[in-house]
Amino acid sequence: MEAWQKALLAWYREQARTLPWRGEKDPYRVLVAEVLLQQTRVEQAMPYYRRFLERFPTLAALRAASLEEVLKVWQGAGYYRRAVNLHRLAQGVEALPRSYAELLKLPGLGPYTAAAVASMAFGERVAAVDGNIRRVLSRLFALEDPAPKALQDLAQRLLPQGEDPGVWNQALMDLGAMVCLPKAPRCAACPLRAFCQGQEEPERYPKPRRRAVREEALAALVLLGRKGVHLERLSGRFQGLYGVPLFPLEELPERAQAFGVAPRPAGKVRHALTHRRLEVQVYLAPWDGEGEDPWGKPLPKLMEKVLRQAQALLAHEGVVPFPHAKP
Numbered sequence: 001m002e003a004w005q006k007a008l009l010a011w012y013r014e015q016a017r018t019l020p021w022r023g024e025k026d027p028y029r030v031l032v033a034e035v036l037l038q039q040t041r042v043e044q045a046m047p048y049y050r051r052f053l054e055r056f057p058t059l060a061a062l063r064a065a066s067l068e069e070v071l072k073v074w075q076g077a078g079y080y081r082r083a084v085n086l087h088r089l090a091q092g093v094e095a096l097p098r099s100y101a102e103l104l105k106l107p108g109l110g111p112y113t114a115a116a117v118a119s120m121a122f123g124e125r126v127a128a129v130d131g132n133i134r135r136v137l138s139r140l141f142a143l144e145d146p147a148p149k150a151l152q153d154l155a156q157r158l159l160p161q162g163e164d165p166g167v168w169n170q171a172l173m174d175l176g177a178m179v180c181l182p183k184a185p186r187c188a189a190c191p192l193r194a195f196c197q198g199q200e201e202p203e204r205y206p207k208p209r210r211r212a213v214r215e216e217a218l219a220a221l222v223l224l225g226r227k228g229v230h231l232e233r234l235s236g237r238f239q240g241l242y243g244v245p246l247f248p249l250e251e252l253p254e255r256a257q258a259f260g261v262a263p264r265p266a267g268k269v270r271h272a273l274t275h276r277r278l279e280v281q282v283y284l285a286p287w288d289g290e291g292e293d294p295w296g297k298p299l300p301k302l303m304e305k306v307l308r309q310a311q312a313l314l315a316h317e318g319v320v321p322f323p324h325a326k327p
């Protein structure tokens, strides 16, 4: 093992973050943690991790649950496609496969998650390269724009012999999360400063990967029926969740006509998705249907905002539109 590898592991033994999934060898639990962490910061993910495993402690428990139940427990964690994929995965396998190659075939598992589960739960010698590790390795070897495949190969070559690969992957991750920060890395406190080729100008490495953010103008139509709001099952990224009709703003006249309503504006909400910034104009209309209490359904964050906006306006006018309004 090289000196820098020893230095990193010694640092990790002393400084590793205390996380509920640390040292976990149950592949299902590792998987849940890694899936949650794909789009969520560690501090935010922890309560969801506990809540999810309390309700679905095993793959079999997840398999037996309905998608709606799973989404309800996931509610608030966002990026619901992850929960849909976890549920789908549980339907398809009796137990999680024990190798990286087999894990990679499961729905929703990319190279990083498959490598994290294989290395941490099964001790397979496979490097897991997430954003933190990409940053640390790019700086350590002064790589401005490493191609994903080249970086994966490099990380694989760097796995030290005779060391638990799960521990090694987590040591690099922790260094990226605690010391080699994206902005203002703490080089003075870094165990790798004597070996790092990028520390003169660390923020030069790696070049940020920018993707254009699209602005979209949408309308949300809140139809007030006799018992509550008209809800639809959503598709696409919100598959399995519920919400009011949501469509491009310019389609409002035809949508209103289809429902036979004359909507009035009820304010705007803004919502940011990974590569889209949404500006949603909320419209309200009395509607000749039943409707239902929306707060009993799994709703994406965007729909919570829309319904709160509608509720705020109606409350101001002295109307209580939905029977059990969520605080």
Ligand code: SF4
Binding pocket: 136, 139, 140, 179, 180, 181, 185, 186, 187, 188, 190, 191, 192, 193, 196, 197, 198, 199, 202
């Ligand atoms: S010395 Fe600085 S740039 Fe290099 S790995 Fe450590 S924190 Fe990152």
